[in-house]
Amino acid sequence: MGKGLTNRSENYSQWYNELVIKADLAENSAVRGCMVIKPYGYAIWEKIQAQLDKMFKDTGHVNAYFPLFIPKSFLSKEAEHVEGFAKECAVVTHHRLMNDPNGKGVVVDPAAKLEEELIVRPTSETIIWNTYKNWIQSYRDLPILCNQWANVVRWEMRTRLFLRTAEFLWQEGHTAHATRQEAEEETVKMLNVYAEFAENFLAIPVVKGVKSANERFAGALDTYCIEALMQDGKALQAGTSHFLGQNFAKAFDVQFATKEGTLDYVWATSWGVSTRLMGALIMAHSDDNGLVLPPKLAPTQVVIVPIYKGEEQLQAISVKAREIKEKLENLGISVKYDDRDTQKPGWKFAEYELKGVPVRLAIGPRDLEEGSIEVARRDTLTKETMKIEGIETVVKNLLETMQHDIYQKALDFRASHTVSVDTYEDFKKHIENQSGFVLAHWDGTSETEEKIKEETKATIRCIPFDAAEEEGACIYSGKPSKRRVLFGIAY
Amino acid sequence: MGKGLTNRSENYSQWYNELVIKADLAENSAVRGCMVIKPYGYAIWEKIQAQLDKMFKDTGHVNAYFPLFIPKSFLSKEAEHVEGFAKECAVVTHHRLMNDPNGKGVVVDPAAKLEEELIVRPTSETIIWNTYKNWIQSYRDLPILCNQWANVVRWEMRTRLFLRTAEFLWQEGHTAHATRQEAEEETVKMLNVYAEFAENFLAIPVVKGVKSANERFAGALDTYCIEALMQDGKALQAGTSHFLGQNFAKAFDVQFATKEGTLDYVWATSWGVSTRLMGALIMAHSDDNGLVLPPKLAPTQVVIVPIYKGEEQLQAISVKAREIKEKLENLGISVKYDDRDTQKPGWKFAEYELKGVPVRLAIGPRDLEEGSIEVARRDTLTKETMKIEGIETVVKNLLETMQHDIYQKALDFRASHTVSVDTYEDFKKHIENQSGFVLAHWDGTSETEEKIKEETKATIRCIPFDAAEEEGACIYSGKPSKRRVLFGIAY
Numbered sequence: 001m002g003k004g005l006t007n008r009s010e011n012y013s014q015w016y017n018e019l020v021i022k023a024d025l026a027e028n029s030a031v032r033g034c035m036v037i038k039p040y041g042y043a044i045w046e047k048i049q050a051q052l053d054k055m056f057k058d059t060g061h062v063n064a065y066f067p068l069f070i071p072k073s074f075l076s077k078e079a080e081h082v083e084g085f086a087k088e089c090a091v092v093t094h095h096r097l098m099n100d101p102n103g104k105g106v107v108v109d110p111a112a113k114l115e116e117e118l119i120v121r122p123t124s125e126t127i128i129w130n131t132y133k134n135w136i137q138s139y140r141d142l143p144i145l146c147n148q149w150a151n152v153v154r155w156e157m158r159t160r161l162f163l164r165t166a167e168f169l170w171q172e173g174h175t176a177h178a179t180r181q182e183a184e185e186e187t188v189k190m191l192n193v194y195a196e197f198a199e200n201f202l203a204i205p206v207v208k209g210v211k212s213a214n215e216r217f218a219g220a221l222d223t224y225c226i227e228a229l230m231q232d233g234k235a236l237q238a239g240t241s242h243f244l245g246q247n248f249a250k251a252f253d254v255q256f257a258t259k260e261g262t263l264d265y266v267w268a269t270s271w272g273v274s275t276r277l278m279g280a281l282i283m284a285h286s287d288d289n290g291l292v293l294p295p296k297l298a299p300t301q302v303v304i305v306p307i308y309k310g311e312e313q314l315q316a317i318s319v320k321a322r323e324i325k326e327k328l329e330n331l332g333i334s335v336k337y338d339d340r341d342t343q344k345p346g347w348k349f350a351e352y353e354l355k356g357v358p359v360r361l362a363i364g365p366r367d368l369e370e371g372s373i374e375v376a377r378r379d380t381l382t383k384e385t386m387k388i389e390g391i392e393t394v395v396k397n398l399l400e401t402m403q404h405d406i407y408q409k410a411l412d413f414r415a416s417h418t419v420s421v422d423t424y425e426d427f428k429k430h431i432e433n434q435s436g437f438v439l440a441h442w443d444g445t446s447e448t449e450e451k452i453k454e455e456t457k458a459t460i461r462c463i464p465f466d467a468a469e470e471e472g473a474c475i476y477s478g479k480p481s482k483r484r485v486l487f488g489i490a491y
Numbered sequence: 492m493g494k495g496l497t498n499r500s501e502n503y504s505q506w507y508n509e510l511v512i513k514a515d516l517a518e519n520s521a522v523r524g525c526m527v528i529k530p531y532g533y534a535i536w537e538k539i540q541a542q543l544d545k546m547f548k549d550t551g552h553v554n555a556y557f558p559l560f561i562p563k564s565f566l567s568k569e570a571e572h573v574e575g576f577a578k579e580c581a582v583v584t585h586h587r588l589m590n591d592p593n594g595k596g597v598v599v600d601p602a603a604k605l606e607e608e609l610i611v612r613p614t615s616e617t618i619i620w621n622t623y624k625n626w627i628q629s630y631r632d633l634p635i636l637c638n639q640w641a642n643v644v645r646w647e648m649r650t651r652l653f654l655r656t657a658e659f660l661w662q663e664g665h666t667a668h669a670t671r672q673e674a675e676e677e678t679v680k681m682l683n684v685y686a687e688f689a690e691n692f693l694a695i696p697v698v699k700g701v702k703s704a705n706e707r708f709a710g711a712l713d714t715y716c717i718e719a720l721m722q723d724g725k726a727l728q729a730g731t732s733h734f735l736g737q738n739f740a741k742a743f744d745v746q747f748a749t750k751e752g753t754l755d756y757v758w759a760t761s762w763g764v765s766t767r768l769m770g771a772l773i774m775a776h777s778d779d780n781g782l783v784l785p786p787k788l789a790p791t792q793v794v795i796v797p798i799y800k801g802e803e804q805l806q807a808i809s810v811k812a813r814e815i816k817e818k819l820e821n822l823g824i825s826v827k828y829d830d831r832d833t834q835k836p837g838w839k840f841a842e843y844e845l846k847g848v849p850v851r852l853a854i855g856p857r858d859l860e861e862g863s864i865e866v867a868r869r870d871t872l873t874k875e876t877m878k879i880e881g882i883e884t885v886v887k888n889l890l891e892t893m894q895h896d897i898y899q900k901a902l903d904f905r906a907s908h909t910v911s912v913d914t915y916e917d918f919k920k921h922i923e924n925q926s927g928f929v930l931a932h933w934d935g936t937s938e939t940e941e942k943i944k945e946e947t948k949a950t951i952r953c954i955p956f957d958a959a960e961e962e963g964a965c966i967y968s969g970k971p972s973k974r975r976v977l978f979g980i981a982y
């Protein structure tokens with residue numbers, strides 16, 4: 001199998017695009033900006049979904065489903081929401097086609113124009129709060145802790161598989177609370193769920209923090225986020241959790257009778273992650289040979305490849321290989337035994353490297369005699385001959401070690417690609433070199449933030465929750481600052 | 492809790508509509524024809540999904556995701572497909588909104604008109620076969636066994652929650668094969684999966700058969716279906732599996748190199764079930780007190796209600812109730828202990844009857860003394876006082892019994908509501924009385940089928956696979972017929 005992947009060092013962006021295609025994760029479709037998620041890519045997404053869904057349910061949430069379409073007028077009900085959002089979107093104007101009276105094919109039936117246009121949801125706050133209005137009368141109806149797994153559409157001009165597509169898959173949580181405090185706690189709780197998922201499953205370390213006003217979700221009082229660093233030194237926002245205050249409740253007139261007998265508007269949060277996480281997963285760990293997948297999210301965790309000449313050898317090896325497969329499966333490990341005779345072992349090795357299968361076991365006639373087996377790790381590309389006896393425990397432990405090591409490697413990378421700078425000169429140098437996260441003092445104003453963005457393309461990724469209080473001067477304006485914020489070039 | 496459900500005998504249709512709303516399954520949204528699936532309804536759908544997904548994977552299928560939008564021109568590529576389908580659909584014509592220059596709110600930006608309109612998928616054969624074209628070169632690339640869980644939109648004029656909505660959720664399998672035989676086998680295999688699911692999980696007996704040419708899916712050579720009988724004597728098509736021949740391969744020019752080195756068009760199937768199954772589930776079993784859910788699909792299988800006066804009694808009961816809950820959960824049973832002090836036991840009883848929780852356990856101070864507990868069955872509305880000791884095994888067995896009994900009841904109902912008739916007079920009488928399925932001879936022509944439909948509204952639900960060969964005369968034309976076909980009034 002000729003992989004022919006561009007090297008990361010040569011052209012990171014091209015490496016990414018090729019890898020997504022060659023590893024059979026996704027491809028562009030006939031519809032501009034919309035992707036096809038191929039079975040192998042979708043199998044990873046299903047693992048992401050299953051784990052997140054479990055974490056949402058463990059924190060008391062339930063799933064529901066709201067309409068794909070949003071009446072156009074809904075979008076303008078929350079002033080900031082429509083200002084900052086929702087302009088580039090798919091607009092449904094008609095509800096019928098007809099045979100073309102002038103020839104072949106079909107045309108839009110002009111008689112079937114909708115009275116009010118419908119927007120394909122770019123996010124669902126408006127339609128959901130319009131629904132919650134009927135669900136909430138009293139404090140007894142609160143909290144509402146709903147999540148939705150859905151597709152959404154934002155008409156992006158420049159698209160890239162998984163990272164930015166017109167249609168993408170995501171989950172959006174929408175919760176309703178009786179008090180400000182409870183809603184704020186929910187916002188933080190879900191950010192922590194995202195961070196835990198990113199670190200323990202995606203094996204990607206993230207910085208938790210709050211967005212500056214400029215980068216806030218349209219309609220939110222505060223946007224919390226997790227920010228990850230990719231191997232090319234760029235930052236990727238991997239999840240957001242919004243404290244929406246009473247904005248949507250006011251826009252859709254959702255009031256409730258409090259315990260004390262007064263009327264108040266409901267407090268809201270929303271939070272989401274999307275198929276963009278697939279992009280983060282690919283970019284954070286993979287190498288010039290292909291995907292590197294953390295074992296917890298790998299659709300196939302172990303592949304067994306027989307090395308043989310002739311049917312007789314294959315049969316003898318297969319008996320042993322199937323034994324090993326069964327033992328591994330009994331430990332909850334997903335295993336593929338690839339005994340195809342249409343491909344050579346070398347081709348298979350390259351193929352599974354490209355697909356990021358964490359552990360490869362190879363077994364030949366001599367191994368059979370000696371009771372040995374070759375164990376290869378995808379992350380380090382190292383291999384070792386080991387005893388077959390007890391190999392299932394060795395592999396189980398190895399998968400855990402790899403999950404940890406892949407995270408640690410990303411953590412080390414981030415540590416060595418995060419700098420603190422105190423002058424604008426240094427700041428620009430680091431940003432130009434695309435050397436990673438830059439921690440710097442900022443005077444807290446949108447003007448400064450915009451100037452820095454104009455001049456360097458760097459944006460404030462977040463104000464980290466764990467930023468230490470520290471007296472300093474803004475790198476741009478020299479005005480006083482109390483803590484460093486996290487800058488980076490964003491995906 | 493005042494249920495105030497209309498009785499089935501009074502107005503079946505109104506009973507259904509009220510039940511869907513009152514049991515918190517779904518509701519109409521602000522968007523015409525689009526429903527909101529509420530958390531309780533969605534929890535049932537998740538159980539349906541999980542089980543079907545497992546059955547698809549066990550039969551070798553994988554999931555993938557294809558675009559929401561279909562270029563308008565794709566729809567006309569398969570002539571019969573566009574003829575029989577896809578006229579009433581949501582059409583996207585623009586990709587941007589703008590602030591209204593004449594006032595408040597937003598309007599469609601006329602400058603953002605799409606070159607080619609996009610159709611929100613009513614079904615995905617066209618976009619998927621356009622994709623498969625790039626996936627298939629040789630027989631080695633076959634079979635492709637993909638399934639997709641997705642939302643689809645068909646602009647229905649008269650909608651009813653779950654049964655017929657403009658947007659609905661479904662799965663659509665799309666497979667590609669090297670031979671006609673393999674594709675035909677796949678079509679039947681998936682119909683059998685649907686039938687097994689309907690009978691073993693939904694607890695609904697179904698008739699498996701093939702559609703007449705009139706009722707065939709647009710573009711298919713054959714449509715197989717499962718047909719179920721509802722309590723009002725109407726038939727509901729619960730799932731379809733289509734043998735598409737080479738029609739879509741020809742329309743999208745998908746050829747492959749055969750083993751023999753020739754070029755041939757690929758053979759196709761598609762198959763789907765939707766949130767309509769929720770409608771079938773509700774209508775097949777429920778009664779005038781509310782939902783009746785087969786235990787295998789009930790989000791909560793057992794509810795425990797304490798009967799108490801004062802905090803002290805509640806505490807004593809709660810200790811025992813939590814013990815029972817844990818024992819049940821250890822057997823894999825989902826249990827809710829409802830110790831809310833805001834509602835009386837009677838209210839709770841009615842609520843859980845309405846929601847169809849299969850088993851209710853009630854426990855009071857006297858039960859504690861005597862080591863007894865009241866066990867109530869939702870399906871029969873019977874109750875019995877039993878020993879607490881070993882109650883977990885009793886309940887586990889009871890749930891299995893109920894799953895079986897609910898199916899058996901539906902089977903008995905169908906048996907007593909299926910008649911064989913030999914004259915058109917008898918036929919019309921039974922159809923008018925809406926007394927269920929009618930088995931009758933038919934001459935095999937579309938003309939006769941259409942006449943019967945015009946005159947009686949009855950349609951051929953299917954030609955059952957198990958219809959015995961039997962010489963007869965068509966009830967309408969008197970022409971010879973070799974087997975009876977299944978007629979009914981369809982949802």
